[in-house]
Amino acid sequence: ILLVGFTIVQGLLSNKLALMDEILQVIAAMETQLSNGPTCNNTSNGPSTISNNCSSPVESGSIEDSKTNLIVNYLPQNMTQEELKSLFGSIGEIESCKLVRDKITGQSLGYGFVNYVDPKDAEKAINTLNGLRLQTKTIKVSYARPSSASIRDANLYVSGLPKTMTQKELEQLFSQYGRIITSRILVDQVTGVSRGVGFIRFDRRVEAEEAIKGLNCQKPPGATEPITVKFANNPSQKTSQALLSQLYQSPNRRYPGPLAQQAQRFRLDNLLNMAYGVxxxxxxxxxxxxxxxxxxxxxxxxxxxxxxxxxxxxxxxxxxxxxxxxxxxxxxxxxxxxxxxxxxxxxxxxxxxxxxxxxxxxxxxxxxxxxxxxxxxxxxxxxxxxxx
DNA sequence: TACGATT
Missing domain, CATH: 3.30.70.330 (RRM (RNA recognition motif) domain)
Structure with a gap:
């Protein structure tokens, strides 16, 4: 009986940790996507898109489409600006480096900018560091583009998705309303099963608005239940994040007891598997x-x-x-x-x-x-x- | 083959 109880508690704890981690990732992803995120492609890692041509013609290419300034997304929560600089400084001389933090809590928002002296180094950084796995995150490295109003608030939260729906199918469903910048389906960190929840970021807000009109409360082809489509929460609601972050970095995590150690071991094993396969x-x-x-x-x-x-x-x-x-x-x-x-x-x-x-x-x-x-x-x- | 410094 003791053993069973122990196992159950242990399972609950690891689930809780995993869920917490996922929540934080979701928040980070939302904020990243709502910010001046990468605009091109999103299908996979590797040296993918290296052009800025995704921003609207009106605004791109005018004064300067910087070929030295990069935006780095999906950084681990605990990564500091110094570590960011150290990492990207391994490629070449850095002109400036900025980790974006919450103004109130000082917490990293999970993304930053790296401006190189030499455009060649910026390109090299994309080729070598995009897709790099750091702890629970796979970082994304792409050219930063000038921010503009038309690309803001184009991130959608989608729920009620069929558990069998893939990211590709999700994109297919939404792509009729515009250019999809990023998409994501959240999965249970333990089982890997879809949670029926995802995000779609369009290139422009108007596209997102049309998608809501067209898809909210509608049943996807073959689905039995209607989905909910709405704008993703605005990161100005920082209270929940601050609470979660503090919870996540509680003494319990830094100096874990035996139970938490087991859970952490479990998480770490999973992370290693994710990072390096088998x-x-x-x-x-x-x-x-x-x-x-x-x-x-x-x-x-x-x-x-x-x-x-x-x-x-x-x-x-x-x-x-x-x-x-x-x-x-x-x-x-x-x-x-x-x-x-x-x-x-x-x-x-x-x-x-x-x-x-x-x-x-x-x-x-x-x-x-x-x-x-x-x-x-x-x-x-x-x-x-x-x-x- | 083996334990750092050109800031």
Whole structure:
């Protein structure tokens, strides 16, 4: 009976955590989409659209369609402006960098702007960092376009969707009313099943208005129930977000008890699976507490946990370290050590992670990882200077 | 093959 009870409580807790996370993501997505979000394409990751041609002809291309200024969407909630700069600075010299925060709470709104000195670096950043997985998020990197009134408030909230409806089908349903910028169907984080709720962002508000007129209270083809289509909530209602964010970052999460640890472990496993697919990692059985006992604060440096990465290729760069370690948790800094003259990687680098548990899992997962034709060796940094 | 500094 105890065991059953434990399992139930555990299930409830992990569900709650997952739901909370999802709620936060939804809010972040709403705000991102309501802001000066990326306007082109949205089907998948990778170096997708790289033009600005989506804004209306009247407003685009006039003074300057900046080829250096990027908007970065879907950043992890806890990512700071410094980390953003560090990440994108690994590509090239940055002219300016801005993480957009809530004016009242100071919380990140999950997006920011990075302006490079060189347009070439901006393009490179899109090609290499768009689609990068960081913790629970897949960041989106695209050219920032000048804001304009006509593209604002074009985000729709859709509910009552058939659980079987796919994102593609959702887009098909709405595309008759205008150009769809982003679409999303929310899924249960545990089961992956559609929650029957989604968002559609049109290019222009008028298109969104027409979609409401045409689709609200209507049954999609083959559906048995009508859907609800309305404008997504305006992010000016910040109270709920502040509450949720504070809840999410409660002491319970930072210093979890055994139960919460289990839930976090569960979440982390899922995240890892999402980030890297399957069997690239051996099954992990890391116990943050006991493994800590056997180690004399290796790699600990007040600012975080420093990790030594050995056997990097000569052409390795910082972005690969971000890509490898980012999915495991908060990464504050990465560094590839290069030869001063050749500028080639000397075969190793360092990664700083904020949280011990995440660093430990990253090490356990990435040590022995095959990168190209090399097998990496990953461990906490020691104090050893090349003695003998 | 192995543990950072041209800010």
């Amino acid at each position: 069997k690239r990692f051996s099954p992990m059985a890391i116990d943050g507490v006991t493994s800590l006992a056997g180690i004399n604060i290796p790699g600990h440096a007040g600012t975080g946990w420093c990790i030594f990465v050995y056997n990097l290729a000569p052409d390795a760069d910082e972005s690969i370290l971000w890509q490898m370690f980012g999915p495991f948790g908060a990464v504050t800094n990465v560094k590839v050590i290069r030869d001063f003259n050749t500028n080639k990687c000397k075969g190793f680098g360092f990664v700083t992670m904020t949280n011990y548990d995440e660093a430990a899992v990253a090490i356990a997962s990435l040590n022995g990882y095959r990168l190209g034709d090399r097998v990496l060796q990953v461990s906490f940094k020691t104090n050893k200077t090349h003695k003998a």
